[in-house]
Amino acid sequence: MSANPSNGAAISARGIVRDFQAGQQVIRVLHGIDVHIRKGELTYVVGESGSGKTTLISIMCGILWPTEGSVEVFDTDIYDLSDRALVDFRLNNIGFIFQQYNLIPTIDAASNAAVPLVAQGMDRLEARARAVAMLEKLNIADQADKLPRQLSGGQQQRVAIARALVHEPKLVVCDEPTAALDASSGRRVMDLLREVAVAEDRACIIVTHDNRVFDLADRILVLEDGRITHDGTEVPASEFGEH
Numbered sequence: 001m002s003a004n005p006s007n008g009a010a011i012s013a014r015g016i017v018r019d020f021q022a023g024q025q026v027i028r029v030l031h032g033i034d035v036h037i038r039k040g041e042l043t044y045v046v047g048e049s050g051s052g053k054t055t056l057i058s059i060m061c062g063i064l065w066p067t068e069g070s071v072e073v074f075d076t077d078i079y080d081l082s083d084r085a086l087v088d089f090r091l092n093n094i095g096f097i098f099q100q101y102n103l104i105p106t107i108d109a110a111s112n113a114a115v116p117l118v119a120q121g122m123d124r125l126e127a128r129a130r131a132v133a134m135l136e137k138l139n140i141a142d143q144a145d146k147l148p149r150q151l152s153g154g155q156q157q158r159v160a161i162a163r164a165l166v167h168e169p170k171l172v173v174c175d176e177p178t179a180a181l182d183a184s185s186g187r188r189v190m191d192l193l194r195e196v197a198v199a200e201d202r203a204c205i206i207v208t209h210d211n212r213v214f215d216l217a218d219r220i221l222v223l224e225d226g227r228i229t230h231d232g233t234e235v236p237a238s239e240f241g242e243h
């Protein structure tokens with residue numbers, strides 16, 4: 001499925017530089033990246049370990065400030081917002097799936113998946129019902145009453161995915177969402193991300209090393225040492241090796 005380029009940008013990142021302090025040294029991790037993520041696209045970000053993928057998507061979704069540059073998400077200049085307004089913007093527009101699932105240990109799977117809805121002010125019972133419906137799509141509704149520690153790694157990951165999608169955010173950003181899953185669960189999650197997160201007015205960005213699902217992307221960006229070296233619909237052969 002390819003997107004209509006005239007759909008407009010979901011994300012416009014311009015001149016993104018990111019430095020980190022390491023002892024006395026400043027390390028430049030991103031070197032002036034310009035990237036426009038179109039609405040209606042499932043975009044993968046691939047590249048060697050340490051190339052800057054997590055740093056880039058964290059900046060694109062409003063959780064890590066760039067050293068230089070600007071990021072517009074659905075036409076809002078997110079680093080121009082006050083801290084409070086940025087928190088609200090993220091809550092209402094962005095779903096995250098990160099490598100650490102960050103589930104709340106003391107509440108069950110359905111309550112974890114319901115967190116964004118409750119944070120938005122939805123009645124708890126309704127939020128829970130919607131969360132269970134999302135867990136059903138991910139084939140783990142039978143685990144809804146379990147605490148995170150009673151779930152396997154793959155099940156915890158699916159709860160984290162349900163939590164990212166439950167409020168139907170316009171932008172979904174994922175870091176290795178299939179890493180803990182077997183091949184068929186991985187494809188199922190990718191299919192679900194496409195179903196829920198990719199629509200005319202939405203977008204989804206996924207960092208992945210998982211070459212089993214490379215065929216599902218509309219667009220692939222390759223990062224090398226903090227620069228984009230490939231931007232296309234095909235994955236370069238170099239990305240099919242082990243990282």
Ligand SMILES: Nc1ncnc2c1ncn2[C@@H]1O[C@H](COP(=O)(O)OP(=O)(O)OP(=O)(O)O)[C@@H](O)[C@H]1O
Binds near residue numbers: 020022047050052053
């Ligand atoms: N908070 C930080 N402080 C210092 N250096 C950092 C910090 N975060 C990331 N880095 C460095 O920035 C570089 C890029 O890291 P990043 O996590 O973005 O890479 P990545 O491509 O996502 O890697 P991986 O595939 O291993 O997750 C690495 O060299 C990393 O050590």
